[in-house]
Amino acid sequence: MQLEVNGSTVEVADMSATLLDVLRDVRPRLASVKDGCAPQGQCGCCTVLVDGEPRVACVTPARRVDGRAITTLEGLPDELRDAWSDAFTACGASQCGFCTPGILVRLAARVDGSTSLENALAAHLCRCTGWQTIREAVVDVRSPSPRAPRDLDAASRRATIEGRTPQHVGRDVALGCGGFAIDTVPDGARYAVPDGDGGWVLGDSLAEARRASGRIQGRRTTIAATAPLSLPPGEWTTTLRTSWVEPGYLEPDVAWCEPGGEPASSLANGGAFGAKQHSIVGDAARLLAAREARTVAVVLGREDTVRLGPKRPPMAIGLRADGSGVVRVARTAGIADAIRAVAPGLVVDEVDIAGPPTSADIRGAGWVEVAVAIAAATGATQITAANGATASSTVDLDAEDRGVIDVRVRCGAVLDEIVLRSYCIGAAHMAYSWVTSERLAVDATGAVHDLTIRSFGIVKAAETPRIAVTIEPDDGPPVNGSDAVFAAVALAVWRAHGLLSEWPCGR
Numbered sequence: 001m002q003l004e005v006n007g008s009t010v011e012v013a014d015m016s017a018t019l020l021d022v023l024r025d026v027r028p029r030l031a032s033v034k035d036g037c038a039p040q041g042q043c044g045c046c047t048v049l050v051d052g053e054p055r056v057a058c059v060t061p062a063r064r065v066d067g068r069a070i071t072t073l074e075g076l077p078d079e080l081r082d083a084w085s086d087a088f089t090a091c092g093a094s095q096c097g098f099c100t101p102g103i104l105v106r107l108a109a110r111v112d113g114s115t116s117l118e119n120a121l122a123a124h125l126c127r128c129t130g131w132q133t134i135r136e137a138v139v140d141v142r143s144p145s146p147r148a149p150r151d152l153d154a155a156s157r158r159a160t161i162e163g164r165t166p167q168h169v170g171r172d173v174a175l176g177c178g179g180f181a182i183d184t185v186p187d188g189a190r191y192a193v194p195d196g197d198g199g200w201v202l203g204d205s206l207a208e209a210r211r212a213s214g215r216i217q218g219r220r221t222t223i224a225a226t227a228p229l230s231l232p233p234g235e236w237t238t239t240l241r242t243s244w245v246e247p248g249y250l251e252p253d254v255a256w257c258e259p260g261g262e263p264a265s266s267l268a269n270g271g272a273f274g275a276k277q278h279s280i281v282g283d284a285a286r287l288l289a290a291r292e293a294r295t296v297a298v299v300l301g302r303e304d305t306v307r308l309g310p311k312r313p314p315m316a317i318g319l320r321a322d323g324s325g326v327v328r329v330a331r332t333a334g335i336a337d338a339i340r341a342v343a344p345g346l347v348v349d350e351v352d353i354a355g356p357p358t359s360a361d362i363r364g365a366g367w368v369e370v371a372v373a374i375a376a377a378t379g380a381t382q383i384t385a386a387n388g389a390t391a392s393s394t395v396d397l398d399a400e401d402r403g404v405i406d407v408r409v410r411c412g413a414v415l416d417e418i419v420l421r422s423y424c425i426g427a428a429h430m431a432y433s434w435v436t437s438e439r440l441a442v443d444a445t446g447a448v449h450d451l452t453i454r455s456f457g458i459v460k461a462a463e464t465p466r467i468a469v470t471i472e473p474d475d476g477p478p479v480n481g482s483d484a485v486f487a488a489v490a491l492a493v494w495r496a497h498g499l500l501s502e503w504p505c506g507r
């Protein structure tokens with residue numbers, strides 16, 4: 001078979017390959033074509049054009065596009081690619097940048113306006129940005145705003161503070177070149193994927209390793225998703241039970257290592273909101289490289305990420321009107337300290353429950369739930385994080401055009417307003433989605449049953465309220481502000497839903 005990829009002929013020998021497999025093998029590398037959920041076909045990260053029409057490459061058999069013209073972001077006309085990536089950078093519409101190339105390809109293909117923006121974005125997921133800035137970039141590309149001079153080093157510093165892992169800001173990020181480990185695997189490396197039994201299956205390509213693992217894709221389950229912890233006994237005026245929640249970052253965990261070397265970081269430009277801090281892939285790559293005496297890339301698929309990656313620990317909180325009470329939480333290293341940082345007087349009761357691993361590193365885990373519950377119990381409207389950042393929010397879900405979330409934040413020197421605003425909007429979307437919609441089904445043995453990226457309950461673009469951010473001036477040292485925004489919006493959204501005692505509480 002032969003494909004025309006960005007104007008060059010590519011020979012395809014593997015008749016069972018997907019178009020994504022083929023495009024990931026093209027050299028020089030087409031780094032824009034990302035695998036966020038293959039073969040689920042649900043995230044849009046692998047979107048390319050086939051004879052000018054957007055297609056998700058991970059569910060497109062290569063044989064079906066034999067002889068046809070494939071265009072990736074790299075193959076778009078320079079002016080078009082530059083205009084879109086400039087607009088995304090100027091509006092803060094790309095953070096980790098993993099989802100962005102697929103979105104850009106689809107948006108660039110609808111320059112004639114033949115598809116509505118809502119329809120175009122419905123094919124995609126973005127976990128970082130909260131959609132608002134992407135909408136603004138679409139307006140900007142049609143009539144570019146004047147570009148004020150910008151210090152991208154300062155922007156990267158603000159992004160790193162908000163992402164809590166090294167983050168980079170620039171046009172290359174919007175083009176998908178943020179430095180993800182999967183894009184820097186040396187040629188000739190072996191690939192390793194989980195065998196589903198605690199071990200690894202290796203192959204000379206990612207597609208070969210996946211085929212050899214013989215894993216069946218999971219799907220949305222009929223098992224009910226529930227809050228797993230019961231409330232602590234007592235007389236409470238405010239109660240809250242939270243569920244298993246998937247961090248839902250788009251860039252699955254990947255690390256590669258040479259024999260005797262240090263693993264490439266799985267955190268490059270994708271901090272995963274803290275969920276990758278202790279990813280298993282780095283150590284696995286080091287061990288397998290030593291065993292094989294070859295460079296080995298360890299690659300988690302979407303399902304592996306859901307099964308093996310840490311979740312926010314479920315909680316059950318009972319509070320009196322003065323904010324005193326008891327927090328019951330799934331036993332998690334560091335969670336008691338995180339809670340006591342904002343509520344030193346609360347009793348923390350850690351319990352063992354069957355379920356996936358949990359982590360206190362995931363965005364404000366522990367302290368956010370407690371700060372929100374205390375504010376609800378005492379009638380407070382402002383959240384103060386342990387780092388001193390403050391945030392407040394009001395929500396009008398009945399306002400015209402999808403409702404509106406207003407956010408106010410103070411978190412030291414701004415450094416770059418575009419980046420700070422973007423991270424606050426992303427945090428507001430994540431909080432809204434968490435409180436109203438997100439949870440995972442976990443059975444009595446602790447096995448996760450919701451394994452597809454659309455089954456986590458992440459709120460889509462068309463259902464996301466408009467988000468307005470006010471940044472209060474502050475000359476203090478810059479500190480993370482988006483976690484305080486995350487808590488403030490969770491509080492406002494919960495109030496708007498009548499402080500129902502279990503999350504998610506519906507839209």
Ligand code: FES
Nearest residue numbers: 036037042044058
């Ligand atoms: S990787 Fe193809 S849609 Fe997600």
Ligand code: FES
Nearest residue numbers: 095099126127128
């Ligand atoms: S920028 Fe969209 S997932 Fe990170």
